[in-house]
Amino acid sequence: MASQRSMFTASRIQTLTYLLGVCPFSITFLVFVNSSISFVVTDMIGLHDGEGDAVGTLGFADELLALAACPVWGVLSDQIGVRQVCTAGYTIIALALVLFVQARNVYPQLLLGRLLFSLGGAAVSTMVTAVLPVVTGNGPRSVERVHLGSTANAPSSRLAGFVGMCAGCGALVSLVVLLPLPAHFQQRGFSPPEAIQYSYYTAALVALLVSACCFIGLRDLPGEDGKTWTSLWTASQPDIQTSIARKHSYPTLIKVRMPYLYRFGSAIALGFHNGDILIGYLGGFVARASSVGISLFIPLFVNNYYRRSGLCDGQPTEGTNPGDIKRSCPKAYILASILTGVSQLIALIAAPAFGFLSEKSQRYHVPLLVACVAGVVGYLMLALLPSPDFNGERGNPGIFIVMALVGISQIGAIVCSLSVLSNGILSLPIPAETDSGPDNERISTTAQESEQQPLLGTPAGRKQERPADLKGSIAGVYSLFGGAGILLLTKLGGLLFDALSSSAPFYIMAGFNSVLVVVGVISALVIHLRS
Structure with a gap:
């Protein structure tokens, strides 16, 4: 346990939830849908003419929405926390998988299901990146390491290797467990449409279980205190930009109402x-x-x-x-x-x-x-x-x-x-004004030394x-x-x-x-x- 704590600021449960839950299943359901959606189009909806065009259009629409959704989920996680976004993402995936097999036409029903799946997929894929620095260094110890110049032992690089490996294993889970499900259901006497339908229901159940694991396993992540859904409509946790704006007499209207931009x-x-x-x-x-x-x-x-x-x-x-x-x-x-x-x-x-x-x-x-x-x-x-x-x-x-x-x-x-x-x-x-606690004095000193250099090349x-x-x-x-x-x-x-x-x-x-x-x-x- 001591060696694990020396590597990560997150607990063992939080780290394992990230590696065995968030990372692999961010790929698992995407591989499953991409590999099986043609069977939904042909066997359930009954489209045999233009199948390739329909599948290609659905995939392109998925990527277009994900292109816009990923930054939105990323910014949202800064306000409500990565745990909430991971949980919501896998819940949305589960709902989308159920709705997939309720569709009776490609447009608009299957398209809407694919877009909903894209929203959930964008959330969890973005969180694979966002959770990494939280797990590996978000506390006072990591601050001291960064500012004193001793980065040789930063654990994020080592953990990134396991993230890649776990993502690859997620694809294997889909190939070995989820994709053979239609054949197994057919062997049990179900018709092809029913087999596909029950396969998607099974995948949705798995997504709900992963969502529950994220909700429990990512609780109390370092630096995520006070970040909940209520942060979107309450002022109990003042936005840091508001405090900085007040200190320097900046107008706060745009920064409070348009945090995304x-x-x-x-x-x-x-x-x-x-x-x-x-x-x-x-x-x-x-x-x-x-x-x-x-x-x-x-x-x-x-x-x-x-x-x-x-x-x-x-x-x-x-x-x-x-x-x-x-x-x-x-x-x-x-x-x-x-x-x-x-x-x-x-x-x-x-x-x-x-x-x-x-x-x-x-x-x-x-x-x-x-x-x-x-x-x-x-x-x-x-x-x-x-x-x-x-x-x-x-x-x-x-x-x-x-x-x-x-x-x-x-x-x-x-x-x-x-x-x-x-x-x-x-x-x-x-910045010194954003930190508090027993290590505040050391962090403040370091922050004061860096205040002379604007981070983004903006006015002082x-x-x-x-x-x-x-x-x-x-x-x-x-x-x-x-x-x-x-x-x-x-x-x-x-x-x-x-x-x-x-x-x-x-x-x-x-x-x-x-x-x-x-x-x-x-x-x-x-x-x-x-x-």
């Missing part, structure tokens, strides 16, 4: 003035884009190769959508599953290693740069390979090395961006909120960057895939990783020159 703007501005937070944002962009590159474009690339080469034997299942690789070209589906499986397995194994390495190299972010270089090399090699196959005349076993590099790139970007962002949050100076006196008050907003912007990465690669990559080459999305991913390498190198040079 103020906090959201502050979180964005921090990206321009704090190198760690900027790199964290860009890392989130690359990480989420990588997930699309692996899960969407690698199967499309394999399918396209098999069709152009005439390797599908010309015998797709009658009446299937050509975009459904599993039924229209089973050989391509098998190969795509092997390649993406290798990539994700390597990522799962490498996640703790990246967390450990990030902890040892917090100054120059070397592990993140290594992951990005692996991405540049891996995606370029993938784009230039004559065949994605590992056997046959044009096949090459080296494809597995390429997949390993791509998996390393993805998990490295996820783990290291979380680590860098969390350390950036914990490194923010803390306009101080940024302490990390505990902005962590959710920063996490929301991080998720916003991630969503932008998904939408950009999906739309631009899809257009260029059809117009230019099936390798175009991989060149785009190589470019994204190259940009992050350049930014990381420039940041390291600036740090080195200033030291």
Whole structure:
């Protein structure tokens, strides 16, 4: 217990709830819905013409709403607490899963269910980022560590590795437990529509259990005292910006009535003035884009190769959508599953290693740069390979090395961006007037030393909120960057895939990783020159 307390400011129960509840299930239900929604469309609603367009439109609407919802949930968590948002997020997911299988048409009923699911998913995915700095360092001990310059033992980097691993395990939970449910229910005599319906009910029950675990397990998190739903309409906990505004005679109307815009703007501005937070944002962009590159474009690339080469034997299942690789070209589906499986397995194994390495190299972010270089090399090699196959005349076993590099790139970007962002949050100076308690004297002295340097380059006196008050907003912007990465690669990559080459999305991913390498190198040079 002593060693655990030396690493985290949160308790053992709180840490385990975060790692085994919030992190894995933020992925579990998303994988379940994405993998099974086509069966809802065909077997329950009965749509067989235009299935691919309907599923694609639902997914695009999901991402668009999540793009706007993630920052809102992040800012909201700063006011009501991360525990409340986690609980609400999984409750909304449970409700959406139930409503999914009540739909009798795609528009508007199934669309509304998907949008509700997007709201819940945005909440829990944002909280994966927001809870990390709370668990690893939000108390007086972490403040002393940051200001005295001893960051070598900051635990957020190490924990970020386990976050990535637990998220990967969440996908496995979906694949092993939830997705086989329809087949199990059919074996028990239920019709296909009933089997899908009961599968979604089971998933909803799991989401409710996770919500209850978050409500109980995340209670009394450090720095979250007094943050409840009532904070939205009561003045019992005065907003910190109001107190700062009064001290410096600022008008308080906008800051009290529009906290979202103020906090959201502050979180964005921090990206321009704090190198760690900027790199964290860009890392989130690359990480989420990588997930699309692996899960969407690698199967499309394999399918396209098999069709152009005439390797599908010309015998797709009658009446299937050509975009459904599993039924229209089973050989391509098998190969795509092997390649993406290798990539994700390597990522799962490498996640703790990246967390450990990030902890040892917090100054120059070397592990993140290594992951990005692996991405540049891996995606370029993938784009230039004559065949994605590992056997046959044009096949090459080296494809597995390429997949390993791509998996390393993805998990490295996820783990290291979380680590860098969390350390950036914990490194923010803390204004003296926001702290109290037995350690107030030491914190006040440190804060007074930092008051001469405005955090956001604003006029003197306009101080940024302490990390505990902005962590959710920063996490929301991080998720916003991630969503932008998904939408950009999906739309631009899809257009260029059809117009230019099936390798175009991989060149785009190589470019994204190259940009992050350049930014990381420039940041390291600036740090080195200033030291």
